[in-house]
Amino acid sequence: MTARAPAPAPAAEDRGRTAALRAAAPTWLRRLAAANESWTFGVLALLVAFFTAARPSTFLTRYDLTQIATNAAIYLVLAVGMTYVIIVAGIDLSVGSVLVLSAVLSAEYTIHHGGAGAGWGTVAVSTLIALATGLVWGALQGWLVAKARVPPLIVTLGGFGAALGAAQIITGGQDPAGAVSGRLQRAIGFGKLFGQIPWLVVIAFAATVVFGLVLAFTRFGRHTYAIGSSPEAARRAGIDVDAHLVKVYALVGLLSGLGSVMWLAYFGTTSIAGHSTDNLKVITAVVLGGASLFGGRGSVLGTVIGVFIPAVLSTGLIIMGVQQYWQDVAIGVVLVAAVYLDQFRRRGRERG
Amino acid sequence: MAPPLLEARRLTKRFGHVTALQDADFTAYAGEVVALVGDNGAGKSSLVKTLSGTLAPDGGEILLDGTPVRFAGPLDARRHGIETVYQDLALAPDLDAAANLHLGREIFRGGLLGRLKVLDRAAMRRSAVTAFADLGIDLRDVGVPVAALSGGQRQSVAVARAVAFANRIIFMDEPTAALGVVQRGRVLDTVRRVRDRGICVVLISHNMPEVLSVADRVEVLRLGRRVARFTAAGTTVEDLVGAMTGALDAVDAGLAPGDRPGDRTGAGKDDPRQDGPR
Numbered sequence: 213m214t215a216r217a218p219a220p221a222p223a224a225e226d227r228g229r230t231a232a233l234r235a236a237a238p239t240w241l242r243r244l245a246a247a248n249e250s251w252t253f254g255v256l257a258l259l260v261a262f263f264t265a266a267r268p269s270t271f272l273t274r275y276d277l278t279q280i281a282t283n284a285a286i287y288l289v290l291a292v293g294m295t296y297v298i299i300v301a302g303i304d305l306s307v308g309s310v311l312v313l314s315a316v317l318s319a320e321y322t323i324h325h326g327g328a329g330a331g332w333g334t335v336a337v338s339t340l341i342a343l344a345t346g347l348v349w350g351a352l353q354g355w356l357v358a359k360a361r362v363p364p365l366i367v368t369l370g371g372f373g374a375a376l377g378a379a380q381i382i383t384g385g386q387d388p389a390g391a392v393s394g395r396l397q398r399a400i401g402f403g404k405l406f407g408q409i410p411w412l413v414v415i416a417f418a419a420t421v422v423f424g425l426v427l428a429f430t431r432f433g434r435h436t437y438a439i440g441s442s443p444e445a446a447r448r449a450g451i452d453v454d455a456h457l458v459k460v461y462a463l464v465g466l467l468s469g470l471g472s473v474m475w476l477a478y479f480g481t482t483s484i485a486g487h488s489t490d491n492l493k494v495i496t497a498v499v500l501g502g503a504s505l506f507g508g509r510g511s512v513l514g515t516v517i518g519v520f521i522p523a524v525l526s527t528g529l530i531i532m533g534v535q536q537y538w539q540d541v542a543i544g545v546v547l548v549a550a551v552y553l554d555q556f557r558r559r560g561r562e563r564g
Numbered sequence: 565m566a567p568p569l570l571e572a573r574r575l576t577k578r579f580g581h582v583t584a585l586q587d588a589d590f591t592a593y594a595g596e597v598v599a600l601v602g603d604n605g606a607g608k609s610s611l612v613k614t615l616s617g618t619l620a621p622d623g624g625e626i627l628l629d630g631t632p633v634r635f636a637g638p639l640d641a642r643r644h645g646i647e648t649v650y651q652d653l654a655l656a657p658d659l660d661a662a663a664n665l666h667l668g669r670e671i672f673r674g675g676l677l678g679r680l681k682v683l684d685r686a687a688m689r690r691s692a693v694t695a696f697a698d699l700g701i702d703l704r705d706v707g708v709p710v711a712a713l714s715g716g717q718r719q720s721v722a723v724a725r726a727v728a729f730a731n732r733i734i735f736m737d738e739p740t741a742a743l744g745v746v747q748r749g750r751v752l753d754t755v756r757r758v759r760d761r762g763i764c765v766v767l768i769s770h771n772m773p774e775v776l777s778v779a780d781r782v783e784v785l786r787l788g789r790r791v792a793r794f795t796a797a798g799t800t801v802e803d804l805v806g807a808m809t810g811a812l813d814a815v816d817a818g819l820a821p822g823d824r825p826g827d828r829t830g831a832g833k834d835d836p837r838q839d840g841p842r
Binding site for chain 2: 430431
């Protein structure tokens with residue numbers, strides 16, 4: 213994205229000198245310092261240190277940790293999918309609406325098959341409906357991006373409106389009663405693994421680990437980076453770019469569907485009006501985590517850190533008694549600062 | 565002399581009203597560097613794209629080892645041992661050299677992990693180090709993103725990728741166009757090394773002195789057809805320019821008649837004096 217022209221001779225000399233300097237530090241240390249995740253993690257650590265110092269007795273108690281993790285769980289699942297989309301140089305504005313539509317369709321099934329008192333069979337089918345809705349919607353958007361060549365911003369902006377509209381048509385705009393089986397709520401929404409870790413957190417953690425490993429260590433992940441880095445290069449290398457894009461958008465849809473199940477389990481309602489800014493929150497987290505909107509860069513580990521920065525910030529500000537509207541100001545500033553720093557470092561790196 | 569490795573006979577390619585190739589012939593032998601020269605619009609790119617499977621010809625035939633072939637696409641040509649180094653490199657800048665070398669041809673771990681398409685990064689890294697070392701390419705770290713490499717190093721990665729997988733022919737479209745003097749020399753050294761392995765290198769270039777310094781033979785295209793062939797030794801830049809522009813209407817200049825099997829068939833119909841440019 214920056215100059216590709218060959219460096220003139222003096223720059224080459226410079227490069228030699230800095231390389232010699234760098235060689236003094238061990239490789240793993242240099243790699244660590246060069247990794248986006250280390251910097252973002254530093255910001256997160258600073259925030260935690262600051263709030264801990266400011267309110268030693270109240271911040272990061274066990275209750276806080278559980279609360280932060282539970283609140284972040286659903287956004288984390290969406291953000292993992294968004295990481296893939298942003299790495300292929302795409303964007304998905306529709307995640308919140310797809311979540312709502314998935315929730316509504318699965319709720320409709322539950323309402324007609326036992327409502328709040330529904331058994332596990334209904335739970336299983338309604339969960340499958342939620343996942344399938346997300347998957348199909350995502351794949352459709354992916355097809356429009358890859359084959360119909362409509363820019364992803366437009367496709368998912370359309371999807372954002374259409375999915376929410378469809379959900380409102382189905383429900384008449386009201387959150388329906390009896391949308392979730394009480395069994396699902398008790399087991400997953402409020403249940404804890406070994407009585408310690410909320411199931412929501414376990415599910416989010418599992419999804420994050422699985423798709424983090426896929427991105428980092430498999431051919432699917434490698435091709436995701438390659439396509440985001442240079443679609444033409446990927447195509448020439450024999451990668452089926454269109455099919456891969458459809459899969460990536462289908463994945464983010466699937467994870468939105470999973471998010472809807474988690475949401476229903478925890479909150480017990482479809483919250484039709486409550487997801488209009490999910491997309492922005494999730495994109496913020498992914499970008500804070502070091503992903504480049506130009507594609508080719510990012511990681512699930514970075515995204516995890518990026519999800520927790522706003523979560524820690526808001527919890528910390530609440531504990532310090534700061535008016536909650538300041539959160540949004542703070543997150544906005546942190547976001548722009550993070551991207552600015554990233555650009556700054558990147559320019560340095562590409563020069564030599 | 566062995567029969568040609570790759571031969572194009574009377575290839576024709578049209579784009580709407582534009583005829584890019586008109587009965588174009590081309591011959592390449594194993595273990596040689598053959599330069600393909602011509603003025604802008606002479607049909608060099610179309611010819612290379614046709615021979616590397618990117619374009620399907622409208623007429624004529626392509627023979628590989630004397631057998632007619634029809635490439636379904638670049639991947640098909642690649643399966644026949646034909647690789648292309650594109651002018652704009654076609655590397656993924658955010659991936660490192662090792663990843664780029666194996667892009668689309670990843671090596672997987674063994675056993676269950678392999679079935680899950682888990683990459684064997686160490687193996688790919690080792691193979692990349694070997695591939696670069698074989699070509700005498702000095703790359704300090706194959707784990708650095710390609711974006712951080714110099715123009716020459718990037719070009720080397722692109723060439724090494726083609727070399728690592730080609731076992732017959734490599735097409736190189738202006739491989740030195742964006743490079744400085746030193747880097748240019750390195751790439752040309754690489755070209756010679758590749759040839760010495762018995763692979764045929766087809767070099768497309770505008771730089772005539774460079775063509776004459778590295779190529780064994782030169783084939784000249786003008787207005788979509790081959791108009792002349794030279795052996796590089798003893799040929800001057802003026803000869804090449806003359807053939808490219810049509811000022812010199814010599815066919816197979818610098819080649820003794822019947823020197824190579826393709827000559828006898830090629831000479832007559834290539835002669836622009838007989839049927840002239842369109």
